[in-house]
Amino acid sequence: MARVLISDDSLLARMTLRDIVQASGHETLLAASGQECIELAASEAPDCILLDLLVPDLAGQETLSILRGLGVEAPVIVVTSDVQESTREYCLAAGASEVLHKPVRQEQLARAIGASLASAAKASSAC
Amino acid sequence: MLTGSELGVLADALNRAGARAATSLRELLGEPAHAAPPEIWWVEAGEGLPESEYSRTTLEPVSTVLMRFEGAFDGSACLAVARSMIGELARAVLGGREAPADAVLLEVGNILVNGFMGDISNAVGGELTYTWPHCSTAPVRAALVRDVAGVVSHTCLAAPTLGVEASLYVALGADRLRELIRAT
Numbered sequence A: 001m002a003r004v005l006i007s008d009d010s011l012l013a014r015m016t017l018r019d020i021v022q023a024s025g026h027e028t029l030l031a032a033s034g035q036e037c038i039e040l041a042a043s044e045a046p047d048c049i050l051l052d053l054l055v056p057d058l059a060g061q062e063t064l065s066i067l068r069g070l071g072v073e074a075p076v077i078v079v080t081s082d083v084q085e086s087t088r089e090y091c092l093a094a095g096a097s098e099v100l101h102k103p104v105r106q107e108q109l110a111r112a113i114g115a116s117l118a119s120a121a122k123a124s125s126a127c
Numbered sequence B: 001m002l003t004g005s006e007l008g009v010l011a012d013a014l015n016r017a018g019a020r021a022a023t024s025l026r027e028l029l030g031e032p033a034h035a036a037p038p039e040i041w042w043v044e045a046g047e048g049l050p051e052s053e054y055s056r057t058t059l060e061p062v063s064t065v066l067m068r069f070e071g072a073f074d075g076s077a078c079l080a081v082a083r084s085m086i087g088e089l090a091r092a093v094l095g096g097r098e099a100p101a102d103a104v105l106l107e108v109g110n111i112l113v114n115g116f117m118g119d120i121s122n123a124v125g126g127e128l129t130y131t132w133p134h135c136s137t138a139p140v141r142a143a144l145v146r147d148v149a150g151v152v153s154h155t156c157l158a159a160p161t162l163g164v165e166a167s168l169y170v171a172l173g174a175d176r177l178r179e180l181i182r183a184t
Helices: A011-023 A034-044 A060-069 A085-093 A106-126 B004-029 B083-094 B101-124 B174-183
Strands: A003-007 A027-031 A048-051 A076-080 A098-101 B039-043 B062-071 B075-082 B128-130 B134-136 B150-159 B164-173
Touching: A003 A011, A003 A034, A011 A027, A011 A106, A011 B101, A027 A034, A034 A048, A034 A060, A048 A060, A048 A106, A060 A076, A060 A085, A076 A106, A085 A098, A085 B101, A098 A106, B004 B039, B004 B083, B004 B101, B004 B150, B004 B164, B004 B174, B062 B083, B062 B101, B075 B083, B075 B101, B083 B101, B083 B164, B101 B128, B101 B134, B101 B164, B101 B174, B150 B174, B164 B174
Parallel strands: A003 A027, A003 A048, A048 A076, A076 A098
Antiparallel strands: B039 B150, B062 B075, B062 B128, B062 B134, B075 B164, B150 B164
């Protein structure tokens, strides 16, 4: 079981993602803003982060950059309603492990979390 | 004004984006949903929205989720839902969970409008930046009044088993419209 931090300002999105993540057997932490996401990522050391992009206080792209700057190495899966190819390319270049589009499907998210955790574990054991 | 062939190209792009929006709505509701072919109007600067032939959203009080965008092309887009249908929409999306109907509408609008505009943006190989989406109870006519001439399109989304209908409106400024059509 992994600890997954869900960062999304939308109550509906947090509920939906929480239900999917918990149904996949993981524990969840919830953040409703970019600032809260950064604080929880630093204090709770989650194994994986689900990050929305369009957030009022701090765009997800900035949050991702700050997290990496703080040394948070947990894989970040961007879950966004922005389906533009340019957004996807930007996020992957900035260090996201995957970009999923809303509404996200259960099996799709479970697979992405599993692959990100496996990839992070492999990278960690190689160090 | 646009020529007939330009209108045809634009209608194709809007049709594809509407199909994506219907797929997203179906996934959100867990019920069948489909998109009607788009209605397209040329609107002069300062004019409001013409009457839709088949949408309840120009006849009944609505709540809208409105976003503005700029970049590859400029304009605004909104999802409008008749207020009488928002409760049913929220119940279907929530599936037994509890959340304010307005919060549900905001996220549904965010997903559908972003998906719709992103699909058009991808089709032209461009890039858009969006403003933060916000809810309004102003009539669609008022929400989409523009200070420049351009095109307004309307795509009707329907989930017949739930009796839910939603309208996606997009207002595109004329200045980059022909570039968009050429790129599409």
